[in-house]
Amino acid sequence: xxxxxxxxxxxxxxxxxxxxxxxxxxxxxxxxxxxxxxxxxxxxxxxxxxxxxxxxxxxxxxxxxxxxxxxxxxxxxxxxxxxxxxxxxxxxxxxxxxxxxx
Numbered sequence: 530x531x532x533x534x535x536x537x538x539x540x541x542x543x544x545x546x547x548x549x550x551x552x553x554x555x556x557x558x559x560x561x562x563x564x565x566x567x568x569x570x571x572x573x574x575x576x577x578x579x580x581x582x583x584x585x586x587x588x589x590x591x592x593x594x595x596x597x598x599x600x601x602x603x604x605x606x607x608x609x610x611x612x613x614x615x616x617x618x619x620x621x622x623x624x625x626x627x628x629x630x631x
Contacts (some may be wrong), residue, residue, distance in 0.1 A: 530610070531604040531605060531608075532552060532554055532581055532604060532608055532618065534609060534616070535604070535609070536552040536579075536608060536612075538624070538625075539609070539612050539623060539624070542623060542624050543574065543612075543623070546616055547612070547616075549577045549599050550577045550578065550579060550612075550615065551578050551579070552579050552580075552581070553578065553579070553580045553581070554564075554580075554581050554582075554622065554626075555581070555582055556582065556583055556584050557584050558571060558582050558583055558585070560591050567585045567589065568582060568585065569581070569582055569586050569589075569607050570582060570607055570608075570610070570611040570612055570614075571586050572614045574599075577615075579608075579611045579612060580596040581604075581608065581611065581613060582605055584594050586603065586604060586607055587600075590603050593595070608626075609623055613622045617626045
């Protein structure tokens, strides 16, 4: 649900760039990355697809508080970083007003 709501938020912010992008949630990546780590997401620019891997996101997180708010923030962060990778942007540039403190 968090992936879907974050993806919708970003699609509203970047309607042209994300119009044809699909978002999926999978359990695990099919292979270990070149550095020996486990991907949290995979981006396919040609296919216009973002896949988030649920188990690595949930199990490998190092949250300082284990509550619903911090888990949601972790998942949102992964969606933002994956979309930023897809668009070739910095994650902070995707919704600068969202993080601006007055």
